[in-house]
Amino acid sequence: MVESVESVELINAEEILNSLQDDLLVTTGDGIIIRATKMTSTIYNVPYEHLIGKSVYELEAKGVFLPAITPLVLKKKAKVTIVQSTNAGKKLLVTGIPVRNENGEIQRVVSYSHDVTELLTMKGYLSKMEEEMIRVREEESFRKEEKQIAEGLIAEDKKMKMTLQIAKQVSEVDVNVLLLGESGVGKTLIAKYIHDSSPRKKQPFIEVNCGAIPQSLFEAEFFGYEAGSFTGANRHGKIGLAELAEGGTLFLDEVGELTLENQVKLLKFIQEKRFYRVGGTKQKQVDFRLLAATNQDLQDLVSKKQFREDLYFRLNVVPISVPSLKERRGDLVPLIYYFLTYFCEKYNRVRELDDAVMEHLINQEWKGNVRELMNLIERLVVTIPSELISIDNLPESYRIDQTEGIRLNIENQTLKEILEGIEMRIFQQAKDKYQTTTKVAQKLGISQPTAVRKLKKYQLNK
The missing domain is CATH 3.30.450.20 (PAS domain)
Structure with missing residues (x-):
């Protein structure tokens, strides 16, 4: 039983x-x-x-x-x-x-x-969607962070017209372009012009200032990093600038500032268009059009072993030289009026320049090129209380004819006093233009301690 x-x-x-x-x-x-x-x-x-x-x-x-x-x-x-x-x-x-x-x-x-096959598939899809949304948000933040005055791309002068003509022609194909020219001539605007004229115009334009990113952090900023890659990193990880350029244009500004170590990493990335995030094990691929710019003589840096020759040839497929402001005097007056109108509208001001100011501005050297001109006009619009801007409203460095000043004071000053006056003006201009003592020293061909001492002597270190 x-x-x-x-x-x-x-x-x-x-x-x-x-x-x-x-x-x-x-x-x-x-x-x-x-x-x-x-x-x-x-x-x-x-x-x-x-x-x-x-x-x-x-x-x-x-x-x-x-x-x-x-x-x-x-x-x-x-x-x-x-x-x-x-x-x-x-x-x-x-x-x-x-x-x-x-x-x-x-x-x-x-x-x-x-x-849970479908659930995991959906989770993977949502994860990719979330990453794409983060990429788009960060890309938009880059666009809003510093809006370029693209309309300021004035080209009345013959040389500038030729530059834009070449830029328009190369925009139609995904060829690497190297923009050459002095600081402040508008290389970033030309790069944006090429992008906006290209088939990729609806995709992101990502600018990477190679000189502004600390070289020790370049890899992490450029390629991004996974969560917990290093001390102080974002705990969720971060998408790099290269990844943000997916489908669009990657613009490497001041590319001559890169260290040799970072040049090697950049070369490999340009050749393969593949990379790993810092701390990552999954290879990523990105589709982009490459533009680069520099105010340095890269050929000279190559000869001095300070810039890789293979990277130079990779970047320098189509070089475009952007003329300085003194080489395109025909654009000077249109640029002055453009910036005056732009900043008056931006700050809701009514300002005009009298004839003497216009004549004085036209005769300036503009060593800082378009950027210097733009900054001066903005400064005048926001700081001068009267509607009519006169010669007396110009900053001292723009009003003083240094040669005439020496002649007028030669009877009342010793040679040492005259030379010190000239030296002070030089350091004033260098400080206004380059901001840091490192750059001032580099541009004037002196040591940084000397630059610090001189700026302190003339009370320009504040």
């Missing part, structure tokens, strides 16, 4: 298991399968009769599922939940539970699973 009850209980247990529409699997402490539902057979794509009596270790070795849950439960001696892959390409969320005997020893391991 007892035996018949047990056999009935076994039959009922099998019926109960097979009535379940979910995966349920029971193994011994040695990993031998002793119970399973029909759904288990379907999920693992193995005939039911081939499951019973099989070792989970053997099935794992054959790739039926990976990893097996039973060994993990036996090792941890507790409930375990993992994501398991099947030979059919499914992803299962599997939970294993230990069943103990009266001595507390694990006698059975019961496991059940849920198919």
Whole structure:
């Protein structure tokens, strides 16, 4: 009678298991399968009769599922939940539970699973979408951070017209362009003009100022980094400037400022258009059009072993020289009126320049080129209270004719006083233009301590 009850209980247990529409699997402490539902057979794509009596270790070795849950439960001696892959390409969320005997020893391991293939696929899709949204947001922030005065690209002068004509021509194809010219001539505007005239105009234009980014951080800023890559990094990681340029134009300004080490990394990236984020293991690919600019003589830097020759030739496929303001005098008056109108509208002011001011501005050297002119006009618009800007309203460095000043004071000053006066004006102009003592020293061909001492002497260090 007892035996018949047990056999009935076994039959009922099998019926109960097979009535379940979910995966349920029971193994011994040695990993031998002793119970399973029909759904288990379907999920693992193995005939039911081939499951019973099989070792989970053997099935794992054959790739039926990976990893097996039973060994993990036996090792941890507790409930375990993992994501398991099947030979059919499914992803299962599997939970294993230990069943103990009266001595507390694990006698059975019961496991059940849920198919989460679609959920994980959706999670991966959402993750990519989130990353793309971050890329777009950061790209937009770059555009808003410093809006370029693109309309200020005045070209009445013959030389500037020729420059824009070449820029327009090369914009139609994805050829690398190297923009050459003095600081402040408008190389960034030309680069933006090429982008806006190209088939990529609806895609991002990402400017990378190679001189402004600390060279030790260039790789992290340019390629981005994964979470926890280094101390002080954003805990969520960061998308790099190169990745933001996907589909658009990558503009490398002041490319001559890069160290040789960063030049190597940049060369490899330009050649392959593939990269790894700092701390990352997944290679990323980006589609972009490359533009570069410099105010330095790269050929001279190559000869001095300060710039890689292979990178130079990679960048210098089509060189475009942007003329200085003194070479395009025909644009000077239109630029003055353009900037005057622009800043009057921007600051809601009404300002005019009298004839003497116009004549004085036209005769200036403009060593800082268009940027210097733009900054001066903005300064006059916001600081002069009267509507008419006169010669007396110009900053002293723009009003003084230095040669005439020497002649007028030669009777009342010693040679030392005259030379000190000239030196003070030189350092005043250098400080106004280059801001830092390092740049002032570099441009005047002196040491930084000397520059600091001179600026302090003339009280220009504030």
